[in-house]
Amino acid sequence: MNATNPYKTVIGLEVHVQLKTATKLFCRCSTRFGASPNTQVCPVCLGLPGALPVLNAKAIDLAVLAGIALQCKIAPFTKWDRKNYFYPDLPKGYQTSQFDLPICGGGFLEIDSLDPTTGESRRKKISLVRAHLEEDAGKSMHDEVAGRADSRIDLNRAGTPLLEIVSEPELSSAEEAKNYLTEMRLLMMFLGITDGNMQEGSLRADANVNLHLQRDGKTIATPIVEIKNLNSFRAVERAVLYESNRQYVLFRETGLTIGQSPKQTWGWNDATGETEMQREKEDSADYRYFPCPDLVPVALTENEIEVARVAATKTPAIVRKFLIEKHSLKPSEAEVLVQQGRAVIEYFESLVSHGAPPKRATSWMLQDVLRYLNENNVEIESYPVKADSLAKLLLAIESGKLDTTRGKEALIKLIDAPAMCVEKAIESLGIAQVESSELETLCRLLLSENPGVIEKVRAGNTKALAFLVGPAKKINKNVDPRQVQETCQRLIESGRI
Numbered sequence: 043m044n045a046t047n048p049y050k051t052v053i054g055l056e057v058h059v060q061l062k063t064a065t066k067l068f069c070r071c072s073t074r075f076g077a078s079p080n081t082q083v084c085p086v087c088l089g090l091p092g093a094l095p096v097l098n099a100k101a102i103d104l105a106v107l108a109g110i111a112l113q114c115k116i117a118p119f120t121k122w123d124r125k126n127y128f129y130p131d132l133p134k135g136y137q138t139s140q141f142d143l144p145i146c147g148g149g150f151l152e153i154d155s156l157d158p159t160t161g162e163s164r165r166k167k168i169s170l171v172r173a174h175l176e177e178d179a180g181k182s183m184h185d186e187v188a189g190r191a192d193s194r195i196d197l198n199r200a201g202t203p204l205l206e207i208v209s210e211p212e213l214s215s216a217e218e219a220k221n222y223l224t225e226m227r228l229l230m231m232f233l234g235i236t237d238g239n240m241q242e243g244s245l246r247a248d249a250n251v252n253l254h255l256q257r258d259g260k261t262i263a264t265p266i267v268e269i270k271n272l273n274s275f276r277a278v279e280r281a282v283l284y285e286s287n288r289q290y291v292l293f294r295e296t297g298l299t300i301g302q303s304p305k306q307t308w309g310w311n312d313a314t315g316e317t318e319m320q321r322e323k324e325d326s327a328d329y330r331y332f333p334c335p336d337l338v339p340v341a342l343t344e345n346e347i348e349v350a351r352v353a354a355t356k357t358p359a360i361v362r363k364f365l366i367e368k369h370s371l372k373p374s375e376a377e378v379l380v381q382q383g384r385a386v387i388e389y390f391e392s393l394v395s396h397g398a399p400p401k402r403a404t405s406w407m408l409q410d411v412l413r414y415l416n417e418n419n420v421e422i423e424s425y426p427v428k429a430d431s432l433a434k435l436l437l438a439i440e441s442g443k444l445d446t447t448r449g450k451e452a453l454i455k456l457i458d459a460p461a462m463c464v465e466k467a468i469e470s471l472g473i474a475q476v477e478s479s480e481l482e483t484l485c486r487l488l489l490s491e492n493p494g495v496i497e498k499v500r501a502g503n504t505k506a507l508a509f510l511v512g513p514a515k516k517i518n519k520n521v522d523p524r525q526v527q528e529t530c531q532r533l534i535e536s537g538r539i
């Protein structure tokens with residue numbers, strides 16, 4: 043709240059993360075996206091009478107891993123509950139979820155946030171309420187076939203495992219909400235918990251939004267609105283901005299505060315850029331939760347939790363810190379690398395472990411490797427030059443065997459012929475090291491032919507030396523431009539010409 047903003051926006055996010063399992067939560071149907079409607083279904087996920095669910099252990103492993111990475115407390119004992127409601131894409135009439143004993147409790151996620159008073163970027167901890175497992179529903183397709191005014195149901199998604207991660211209402215701007223979702227997605231993808239594909243619905247968020255205002259020295263709050271199914275970063279940002287403004291206008295008109303109006307569920311319409319009222323929100327009593335009689339509770343062992351603890355040691359936050367503190371990367375450089383995902387980080391680490399100097403490795407990663415990946419639209423696994431080869435090349439440059447320009451030429455050779463060894467690639471450029479005595483003779487010749495350059499350098503204009511690089515390369519293409527300039531300068535300064 044400040045002079046330009048008469049209210050504070052309060053946001054809690056519920057993020058639904060689709061877990062990266064091959065099969066559904068309680069049956070063996072595939073979770074693959076994009077199959078023809080209703081081809082990945084069985085009596086269990088169709089909810090046919092008599093069909094019995096069997097838990098997918100992989101989903102539990104991934105949920106525990108997510109919980110550990112988010113610093114949650116992992117419940118040693120967790121159970122399944124039926125959340126009863128009717129909806130056309132929910133054939134069972136209930137969703138198998140977790141009510142009072144979720145698998146993860148508490149925890150937090152750190153995000154980037156701007157300090158409202160200083161405008162500086164800082165890290166902010168967003169506390170979590172809980173994270174629980176549940177199955178996804180099917181999909182209703184409304185009039186998606188041109189010319190047909192009907193609705194159809196695709197149950198391929200029914201029964202897909204979701205981890206619902208609920209934050210405390212500690213996000214206080216649309217930008218923070220977007221940053222939270224971005225960091226959550228990165229973390230979950232980094233650890234292989236989800237594929238994070240938002241176009242395919244692998245990560246979706248609901249936002250609970252209301253406003254805090256000051257009246258007569260007291261804080262009052264507007265009624266909470268839940269905005270459902272935000273499936274892009276931009277949608278989250280736009281929906282929160284729109285909704286904050288709408289609630290403020292409404293509050294000025296009606297003066298209604300929290301408690302005077304029931305919690306409502308609204309939908310976000312990306313095309314119109316507006317939220318739309320859907321229904322007054324049910325509270326948990328309306329769902330008549332009760333323990334699922336078909337599924338046994340899950341008791342986790344200390345050993346299972348320990349396995350996750352080991353797997354969760356490489357989170358984006360830990361890697362960022364490591365790159366900055368251990369390898370002296372700038373925070374902005376570390377961020378670019380981390381945003382590329384875990385495989386790119388592993389490639390970078392491999393470069394360094396093969397002896398590449400971290401500073402040079404960083405600049406080649408950011409300029410050459412990432413550009414190649416973008417231009418060719420491939421993942422790092424398909425980058426033709428393996429880390430040990432690139433490390434060798436970077437070492438050759440570092441030791442002065444070849445300059446950066448020739449180094450980039452050697453890299454192109456390696457990309458074109460990945461089986462070639464680095465020595466061969468350098469050799470094929472016709473690069474042989476120029477002896478220092480040979481270099482000196484060459485420089486003397488150049489200076490005697492260009493007395494104007496000597497005068498300029500003596501007058502303090504050392505940039506004039508760059509003029510000699512072209513003629514030097516004409517005489518010997520293997521000379522290092524930097525060495526030519528340095529040698530000439532030294533000769534001029536010492537008067538030995």
Ligand SMILES: [Zn+2]
Pocket residue numbers: 066069070071082083084085086087088201
């Ligand atoms: Zn099934």
